[in-house]
Amino acid sequence: MSAPTSAAGAMRTIRFHAYGEPADVLRLEEAAIPSPGPGAIRVRVHGCGLNPADWALCRGLFAGDLPRGVGLDVAGVVDAVGEGVAGVVIGDPVLGPANYVDYASAGASDYAILDHWTKVPPGLDLTQAASLPMVVETAFRSIDWLGVAADQTLVVNGAGTMIGFGAVQMGLMRGARVIATAGETFAERLRALGAVVTAYGDGMVERVREIAGGSPDLIFDAAPVNLKPDIAPAGGVLADLVKIAGGDPRRVLTCVDFAGAAALGVRNGFGENPGGPGGALLRYDVLGDFARAAAEGRFSVPIARTFAFEEWRDAVDISLSGRAHGKLVILPAAASE
Ligand SMILES: NC(=O)c1ccc[n+]([C@@H]2O[C@H](COP(=O)([O-])OP(=O)(O)OC[C@H]3O[C@@H](n4cnc5c(N)ncnc54)[C@H](OP(=O)(O)O)[C@@H]3O)[C@@H](O)[C@H]2O)c1
Numbered sequence: 448m449s450a451p452t453s454a455a456g457a458m459r460t461i462r463f464h465a466y467g468e469p470a471d472v473l474r475l476e477e478a479a480i481p482s483p484g485p486g487a488i489r490v491r492v493h494g495c496g497l498n499p500a501d502w503a504l505c506r507g508l509f510a511g512d513l514p515r516g517v518g519l520d521v522a523g524v525v526d527a528v529g530e531g532v533a534g535v536v537i538g539d540p541v542l543g544p545a546n547y548v549d550y551a552s553a554g555a556s557d558y559a560i561l562d563h564w565t566k567v568p569p570g571l572d573l574t575q576a577a578s579l580p581m582v583v584e585t586a587f588r589s590i591d592w593l594g595v596a597a598d599q600t601l602v603v604n605g606a607g608t609m610i611g612f613g614a615v616q617m618g619l620m621r622g623a624r625v626i627a628t629a630g631e632t633f634a635e636r637l638r639a640l641g642a643v644v645t646a647y648g649d650g651m652v653e654r655v656r657e658i659a660g661g662s663p664d665l666i667f668d669a670a671p672v673n674l675k676p677d678i679a680p681a682g683g684v685l686a687d688l689v690k691i692a693g694g695d696p697r698r699v700l701t702c703v704d705f706a707g708a709a710a711l712g713v714r715n716g717f718g719e720n721p722g723g724p725g726g727a728l729l730r731y732d733v734l735g736d737f738a739r740a741a742a743e744g745r746f747s748v749p750i751a752r753t754f755a756f757e758e759w760r761d762a763v764d765i766s767l768s769g770r771a772h773g774k775l776v777i778l779p780a781a782a783s784e
Pocket residue numbers: 498499500581585604605606607608609610611628629630631632633647669670671672681702703716717766769770771772773774
């Protein structure tokens with residue numbers, strides 16, 4: 448059931464009242480400003496990062512009460528604290544995932560409710576902060592569950608996705624040798640970070656095995672599938688990754704293709720560690736570490752483009768095209784030109 452909303456006023460939010468294709472069901476509309484429940488805070492949203500997960504929610508992932516909001520990555524300034532909240536006060540800049548389950552709006556709003564947060568460290572601006580939560584959580588959970596350690600060879604398939612880009616950096620931080628498959632956009636940046644980069648697509652199995660000198664120790668797959676019904680899935684890539692791994696599917700973990708993982712015996716980066724939504728124990732505990740790393744220039748999530756609230760449909764279209772080429776961030780307080 449949705450938490451109570453305040454009569455204190457109305458705000459703008461992007462949300463849906465029925466499940467379906469995002470472009471059909473999402474609306475920018477007025478909604479009541481939500482009040483934070485026990486243990487939660489409310490922030491005035493500066494930036495909201497969009498993710499493919501937003502479109503999955505529109506299509507019915509983790510279905511629940513409607514209306515429901517999109518926009519899971521939030522950075523902003525605390526403007527209300529719920530009962531029992533300690534360590535944060537009104538006026539603090541914070542980042543974290545929006546609670547989209549218990550409230551009738553999420554992060555793509557003037558105000559959002561957060562159950563998990565960390566303070567934005569000095570040196571990190573709020574727009575950059577809004578790009579971090581899901582990338583950090585997903586990439587860290589995946590690299591950690593895979594068990595990436597120093598001197599191993601890690602392949603990151605789809606390193607031009609923001610999850611993949613984050614995972615490459617985390618693999619390198621652990622002392623692994625990282626081979627990245629990526630398009631042109633971030634190839635040079637990935638090389639500069641220390642990865643060996645090759646293209647995805649035809650011939651990838653042979654190219655990666657040659658670079659690895661045989662079977663790499665571990666493979667993380669973040670290449671998008673099924674973004675839009677009319678875009679063919681990256682189809683068959685998991686089978687190729689198993690070939691790269693010398694036929695051992697347990698060396699491969701995907702955060703995208705769960706059906707393919709079940710069919711091939713590949714590890715599923717979401718469901719195999721119980722404790723959260725969809726069966727995953729989420730790793731927001733490391734958000735503060737990576738926010739500090741970002742502030743110090745040791746970790747980055749490139750932003751492709753920012754959008755005024757009114758431009759939200761452009762952001763949805765670009766994300767759904769599978770060619771975001773960086774993070775897409777809505778800035779509710781900014782006016783479109
Ligand atoms: N399970 C979880 O917990 C979880 C959580 C969050 C996200 N995810 C999933 O992780 C995936 C990545 O999310 P994201 O937000 O990082 O995506 P994203 O940044 O929006 O990914 C877009 C990028 O994907 C690359 N790409 C497109 N087609 C590709 C292909 N066939 N092979 C490899 N790369 C391709 C493109 O980069 P280049 O072509 O320039 O390289 C493009 O810019 C999504 O499918 C998302 O649903 C899972």
